[in-house]
Amino acid sequence: METLAAEIIxxxxxxxxxxxxxxxxxxLSSRLDDAGWRVVRHTVVADVEADILQAFREAESRxxxxxxxxxxxxxxxxxxxxxxxxxxxxxxxxxxAVLAGIQAFFERVHYPMTENNRNQAMFPEGAVVLPxxxxxxxGFRMARADRHFFFMPGVPREMKRMMEHEVLPFLEGLxxxxxxxxxxxxxxxxxxxxxxxxxxxxxxxxxxxxxxxFRADFPENLIRIVAEGTSAxxxxxxxxxxxxxxxxxxxxxxxxxSDRRIEAVVGELLRERxxxxxTAESCSGGLLAHRLTNVAGSSDYFERGMVxxxxxxxxxxxxxxxxxxxxxxxxSEPVAIAMAEGVRRAAGVDLGIAITGIAGPAGxxxxxxxxxxxxxxxxxxxxRAHRLQFFGDREHxxxxxxxxxxxxxxxxxxxLEWAGRFR
Amino acid sequence: METLAAEIIxxxxxxxxxxxxxxxxxxLSSRLDDAGWRVVRHTVVADVEADILQAFREAESRxxxxxxxxxxxxxxxxxxxxxxxxxxxxxxxxxxAVLAGIQAFFERVHYPMTENNRNQAMFPEGAVVLPxxxxxxxGFRMARADRHFFFMPGVPREMKRMMEHEVLPFLEGLxxxxxxxxxxxxxxxxxxxxxxxxxxxxxxxxxxxxxxxFRADFPENLIRIVAEGTSAxxxxxxxxxxxxxxxxxxxxxxxxxSDRRIEAVVGELLRERxxxxxTAESCSGGLLAHRLTNVAGSSDYFERGMVxxxxxxxxxxxxxxxxxxxxxxxxSEPVAIAMAEGVRRAAGVDLGIAITGIAGPAGxxxxxxxxxxxxxxxxxxxxRAHRLQFFGDREHxxxxxxxxxxxxxxxxxxxLEWAGRFR
Numbered sequence: 001m002e003t004l005a006a007e008i009i010x011x012x013x014x015x016x017x018x019x020x021x022x023x024x025x026x027x028l029s030s031r032l033d034d035a036g037w038r039v040v041r042h043t044v045v046a047d048v049e050a051d052i053l054q055a056f057r058e059a060e061s062r063x064x065x066x067x068x069x070x071x072x073x074x075x076x077x078x079x080x081x082x083x084x085x086x087x088x089x090x091x092x093x094x095x096x097a098v099l100a101g102i103q104a105f106f107e108r109v110h111y112p113m114t115e116n117n118r119n120q121a122m123f124p125e126g127a128v129v130l131p132x133x134x135x136x137x138x139g140f141r142m143a144r145a146d147r148h149f150f151f152m153p154g155v156p157r158e159m160k161r162m163m164e165h166e167v168l169p170f171l172e173g174l175x176x177x178x179x180x181x182x183x184x185x186x187x188x189x190x191x192x193x194x195x196x197x198x199x200x201x202x203x204x205x206x207x208x209x210x211x212x213x214f215r216a217d218f219p220e221n222l223i224r225i226v227a228e229g230t231s232a233x234x235x236x237x238x239x240x241x242x243x244x245x246x247x248x249x250x251x252x253x254x255x256x257x258s259d260r261r262i263e264a265v266v267g268e269l270l271r272e273r274x275x276x277x278x279t280a281e282s283c284s285g286g287l288l289a290h291r292l293t294n295v296a297g298s299s300d301y302f303e304r305g306m307v308x309x310x311x312x313x314x315x316x317x318x319x320x321x322x323x324x325x326x327x328x329x330x331x332s333e334p335v336a337i338a339m340a341e342g343v344r345r346a347a348g349v350d351l352g353i354a355i356t357g358i359a360g361p362a363g364x365x366x367x368x369x370x371x372x373x374x375x376x377x378x379x380x381x382x383x384r385a386h387r388l389q390f391f392g393d394r395e396h397x398x399x400x401x402x403x404x405x406x407x408x409x410x411x412x413x414x415x416l417e418w419a420g421r422f423r
Numbered sequence: 424m425e426t427l428a429a430e431i432i433x434x435x436x437x438x439x440x441x442x443x444x445x446x447x448x449x450x451l452s453s454r455l456d457d458a459g460w461r462v463v464r465h466t467v468v469a470d471v472e473a474d475i476l477q478a479f480r481e482a483e484s485r486x487x488x489x490x491x492x493x494x495x496x497x498x499x500x501x502x503x504x505x506x507x508x509x510x511x512x513x514x515x516x517x518x519x520a521v522l523a524g525i526q527a528f529f530e531r532v533h534y535p536m537t538e539n540n541r542n543q544a545m546f547p548e549g550a551v552v553l554p555x556x557x558x559x560x561x562g563f564r565m566a567r568a569d570r571h572f573f574f575m576p577g578v579p580r581e582m583k584r585m586m587e588h589e590v591l592p593f594l595e596g597l598x599x600x601x602x603x604x605x606x607x608x609x610x611x612x613x614x615x616x617x618x619x620x621x622x623x624x625x626x627x628x629x630x631x632x633x634x635x636x637f638r639a640d641f642p643e644n645l646i647r648i649v650a651e652g653t654s655a656x657x658x659x660x661x662x663x664x665x666x667x668x669x670x671x672x673x674x675x676x677x678x679x680x681s682d683r684r685i686e687a688v689v690g691e692l693l694r695e696r697x698x699x700x701x702t703a704e705s706c707s708g709g710l711l712a713h714r715l716t717n718v719a720g721s722s723d724y725f726e727r728g729m730v731x732x733x734x735x736x737x738x739x740x741x742x743x744x745x746x747x748x749x750x751x752x753x754x755s756e757p758v759a760i761a762m763a764e765g766v767r768r769a770a771g772v773d774l775g776i777a778i779t780g781i782a783g784p785a786g787x788x789x790x791x792x793x794x795x796x797x798x799x800x801x802x803x804x805x806x807r808a809h810r811l812q813f814f815g816d817r818e819h820x821x822x823x824x825x826x827x828x829x830x831x832x833x834x835x836x837x838x839l840e841w842a843g844r845f846r
Contacts, residue, residue, distance in 0.1 A: 014638040016462050018452030019608070019645065019681075022445050025467070029441030039439050040474065044448070044465035051463060058481075074617040075637060109814055114617050134815060155639065157819070215442045279730070285716025286709035289730040293708025296784050296817055304736035307702070307712040307728030309721075313770065317727065317740070347736065361719055394719055 004174070005063040006037040009055050010044045011071040011080050012154055024069050024156055028163065030215060034224060035168055036181050037065065047077040049086070056087045060147050065171065067163075070154030072137040074116040080151055081140075085124035088142055092122045098129060102136050130166040134158045141170065148174065179228065182235035184243055185258030186223045188250060189407050190418075196221055199249060204242045209235075212242070219403045222258050252416050262406045263291045269413040270301035270351075277409065278347035279305040280318055280339040282330065283357035283373060288402040303347045308339070318342030318354075329368065331356050333385045336374035340385075344378040352378040353409060355401050359394045373401050377408050384408075386418070427598065428486040429460040432478050433467045434494040434503055435577055447492050447579055451586065458591055459604045460488065470500040472509070479510045483570050488594065490586075493577030495560040497539040503574055504563075508547035511565055515545045521552060525559050553589040557581045562589070571597070602651070605658035607666055608681030609646045611673060612830050613841075616644055622672060627665045632658070635665070642826045645681050675839050685829045686714045692836040693724035693774075700832065701770035702728040703741055703762040705753065706780035706796060711825040726770045731762070741765030741777075752791065754779050756808045759797035763808075767801040774835070775801040776828050780811075782820045796824050800831050807831075809841070 008025050015022050025042045032039050040063055045051040052071075059066040071080030085092045099121035106113035120137045123129060130139035132153060139152040139162050150167050152159045175181065188196065196214055200223070204210040209228040214221060225242050229235035247254050256265050270277060279288050279302075289305030292298055306317050311330055314320040320338040328334045336356050344352025357373030364370035371392070376385035386408070390400045411418040431448050438445050448465045455462050463486055468474040475494075482489040494503030508515045522544035529536035543560045546552060553562035555576060562575040562585050573590050575582045611619065616637050623646070627633040632651040637644060648665050652658035670677050679688050693700060702711050702725075712728030715721055729740050734753055737743040743761040751757045759779050767775025780796030787793035794815070799808035809831070813823045834841040 010465075012638075013636055014645075014647075015449075016452060016465065017456045017647075018449040018454075018462075019638060019647065020640075021449040022465070026438075026441040026444040029439060031441075033440050039441075040469065042433075042439065042445070042465070042467035046463060055464075075620040077636070110812075111615070112618075114621055116617055116620070134819075155641070157641075213440075215440075281709075285721075285725075286704075286712030286728055286730065289709030290713045290821075293730070293732070293782075294818060294821070298708075299732050302708075303733050304740065305709055305730030305732075306740075307709065307716070307730070309716070309728075310726050313727035316769070317729075346739070359716075395717060398713075398717070 004037055004065065005040045006032050006065040006067065007041045007043065007059040007063040008032075008039060009059060009066060009068045010042070010154070011047060011052055011068065012044075013046050013077070015044050015070070015154075016046050024154065024159060027156070027160060028067050028069075031163060031168065032067070032171075033213070034183055034185065034226075035171055036175060036183070036226065037171065047071060047079060049079060049083055052080065052083040053087055056083070056149070059149075060144070064146060064148065064174065066147070066149045067167070068149060068151045069159055072120065072139065072151065072153045074114065074119055074136070076116075078119065081119075081122060081124065084127070084140075084142060084149070084151060088124055088126070088144060090125040092124055094118070095121050095123050095129060098123070098138055101138075105136055130162050132158050132162060134161055139166070141167075180230065180232045180235040182227045182229070182232070182239040184225050184239055186225070186243065186246065187217070187220050187255045187258045187260070187262075188223060188253045189220045189255050189262060189403065190253050191221065191250070196223065200246060203245050203249060207238050207242050210238050210242050217258075219400055220255065220262065252411065252414065255410070261291075262403065262410065264295050266406050266410050266413070267292070267295040267298055267301060269410060271297070273413060275351055275413065276301050276303050276347075276349040277351045277353065278303045278343045278349045279405075280343035280352065280354040281305065281307050282309060282314070282339075282355060283359040284355045284398050284401040284405070285309070285359070287398050288353070288355060288405050291402055291406065303349045304343075306343055314339065318346065331358055331368055331372060331374065333374050333376070333387060336376035336385050337378070337383050340376035340378035340383055350380065351409065351412070353405050354378075355405055357388075357397065357401060359397045361394060371397050373397065373404075375401065375405050375408060377412055379412060384412075427460055427488070428463045429455050429488040429490065430464045430466065430482040430486040431455075431462060432482060432489060432491045433465070433577070434470060434475055434491065435467075436469050436500070438467050438493070439469050447577065447582060450579070450583060451490055451492075454586060454591065455490070455594075456606065458594060459598055459602060460594065470494060470502060472502060472506055475503065475506040476510055479506070479572070482572075483567070487569060487571065487597065489570070489572045490590070491572060491574045492582055495543065495562065495574065495576045497537065497542055497559070499539075501542070504542075504545060504547065507550070507563075507565060507572070507574060511547055511549070511567060513548040515547055517541070518544050518546050518552060521546075521561055524561075528559055553585050555581050555585060557584055564590075564593070603653065603655045603658040605650045605652070605655070605662040607648050607662055609648070609666065609669065610640070610643055610678045610681045610683070610685075611646060611676045612643045612678050612685060612826070613676050614644065614673070619644055619646065623669060626668050626672060630661050630665050633661050633665050640681075642823055643678065643685065675834065675837065678833070685826065685833065687718050689829050689833050689836070690715070690718040690721055690724060692833060694720075696836060698774055698836065699724050699726050699770075699772040700774045700776065701726045701766045701772045702828075703766035703775065703777040704728065704730050705732060705737070705762075705778060706782040707778045707821050707824040707828070708732070708782070710821050711776070711778060711828050714825055714829065726772045727766075729766055737762060741769065754781055754791055754795060754797065756797050756799070756810060759799035759808050760801070760806050763799035763801035763806055773803065774832065776832060777801075778824050778828055780820065780824060782817045784817060794820050796820065798824065798828050798831060800835055802835060807835075
């Protein structure tokens with residue numbers, strides 16, 4: 001099967017002058033790639049009509065599909081819709097239904113609607129509106145011959161939802177008939193990308209029409225299995241065969257399918273087994289609790305979390321003995337263990353997890369450098385702790401700490417031992 | 424003053440398929456912008472000769488300067504140098520001095536040099552080599568008529584050093600004598616983008632050479648002031664005049680300059696005034712503590728944080744009376760106040776802030792819908808609470824709750840009253 005070419009165009013001075021990084025393009029690329037499209041170019045242009053039209057012309061000449069983001073807001077420099085009308089040689093018209101929706105949105109949030117919000121209800125004739133339940137600017141799609149243009153807001157959250165619910169389902173229909181494709185993304189944790197590539201280099205050998213791809217979704221990694229076949233069944237069968245082979249090779253490194261991050265997997269495991277959890281965090285500063293509570297329904301298993309920055313808080317909230325803090329320092333295995341046991345006891349839950357470390361940039365010593373982190377998990381069967389050394393900046397160290405803690409919970413609930421290191 | 428046009432081209436499949444975000448382009452853009460250049464396009468193309476040559480041709484037709492990154496490595500898919508030779512119609516030759524440098528580099532790191540590293544010492548004839556003290560791949564520059572091309576490695580660290588030490592000094596010589604630019608970004612909170620645009624539409628009127636731009640950095644907004652002048656002093660004076668006008672119009676909505684998010688501003692205020700803070704969070708689930716502790720040195724003023732998901736935790740950790748919880752429910756103003764006062768007392772700090780609400784998607788009722796949030800701030804002078812109604816998904820409601828809480832702290836420390844609503 002020949003993959004089809006796609007281009008991604010971002011419109012906006014804020015991207016072009018470097019105020020924001022073009023993360024939308026990376027997201028769109030990987031989603032298009034997952035869906036069997038070949039992205040041939042990213043372009044960023046200013047909020048300038050001539051530049052936008054030029055980018056549209058170039059994309060039309062090269063690619064079957066152009067995904068355009070940005071410039072749909074209410075302000076004067078939002079001219080994407082007017083440029084699309086010019087490009088397709090049509091007028092713009094007010095969409096009354098969309099206008100009513102925008103008015104209702106403003107009423108609901110008790111916020112005055114300004115006159116320029118009307119601009120967001122103006123669409124080129126012939127455009128198909130793409131709903132935006134998360135904001136005031138709907139997107140739209142237009143076509144000429146076999147070329148398709150999709151226009152979406154630049155706000156990542158709104159754009160992503162529109163991509164998933166409106167654009168990707170439509171793109172599926174553009175794939176040539178008789179060629180079927182089946183894709184799955186597996187999420188893994190605890191193994192680096194190059195090592196993953198090495199261990200799976202021949203995992204799809206002998207299965208025709210299957211390709212493997214790897215990408216990082218820090219600090220996790222994703223494995224993409226794309227299988228092609230002459231029927232949907234054949235494609236899916238090939239995909240599932242290779243998936244089983246990969247799962248056999250990687251074992252507990254596989255967290256699950258990609259749409260569920262590790263906190264969602266942990267949450268489901270805790271709920272299934274009716275286990276309740278409490279957290280005690282020092283260097284991760286609440287990030288572990290934040291990730292756990294990002295999952296809807298997490299109050300079913302998350303009881304409480306303590307962010308104990310000061311030694312006083314560690315003593316008062318978790319009953320960590322002052323003698324222990326003095327003898328070993330707050331960043332030590334005994335203190336991590338005391339924190340985990342303390343929060344388990346205080347909250348009266350099944351599992352207590354604790355993180356203590358040095359997130360930096362200051363506070364490191366030769367003996368205890370920045371990035372040194374202890375993580376302990378207290379359970380009915382006892383407490384287990386790991387010493388870890390991370391590298392990088394403050395946010396990086398916080399991220400790794402929370403991710404490893406989540407994985408320790410996952411492994412424990414599954415009855416597995418974590419070796420405390422990466423493979 | 425006419426600013427000169429520049430384009431940025433990234434070469435590499437890893438950017439094009441979304442594995443890495445094009446952070447280089449954002450960095451290069453802001454540095455070019457600072458230096459008085461107008462970036463008119465970012466382009467990303469694959470490691471494919473035809474695509475690369477097409478991008479070079481387009482850039483030459485539009486811009487005075489093209490900054491190209493990536494594709495200078497030793498492997499087969501690194502073809503930038505060969506493409507540059509083809510584009511300029513010249514052969515490549517081995518640069519013996521560069522080769523000796525690469526050999527010395529490998530000796531220094533005790534790592535075997537492979538044959539393909541020789542590729543990194545091959546340059547198009549007429550190219551001026553740009554040294555790379557941080558890696559093995561030097562860059563180079565070439566020109567045709569008044570068009571200048573700069574080729575740099577894609578590794579951010581190496582590229583940035585080369586940009587600062589080799590490219591920017593050269594570009595300075597290309598600027599017409601007597602043209603200068605001065606830019607500042609202001610961060611605001613508590614006013615929407617369209618309302619901002621409306622209130623500031625004429626803020627730069629009467630000051631020649633000044634343009635304003637707006638963009639969202641959710642949930643904050645940024646205002647960009649760009650001023651041009653015939654001298655650096657004139658440009659700066661114009662910039663500062665418009666800045667003063669904007670600050671006068673927006674008052675306490677202005678948080679500060681853009682590189683500091685609200686948690687950094689709050690942190691600096693608390694440190695200056697020697698105030699210590701503790702947090703009590705229900706629906707925001709630790710996000711407020713996470714944001715506060717993202718700031719280096721936050722242990723100076725952040726004492727502890729409690730994530731009290733269960734009623735038992737609210738009672739045990741914060742001393743919230745059970746009768747209060749029963750009478751008003753956990754999501755209520757009296758409970759928010761009791762939480763803020765409880766955490767202030769338990770931690771023995773100056774400021775206690777509490778958030779309780781319904782993050783959804785479940786748990787809402789007609790009387791207390793999803794998105795209803797109470798935020799209370801307890802201080803030595805008393806406690807103040809706000810009732811807020813947010814819309815959107817779980818993450819959105821968490822984000823808004825934490826942001827409003829941070830702003831309440833900021834306003835209080837500055838001695839200002841927050842009206843409890845947006846303008």
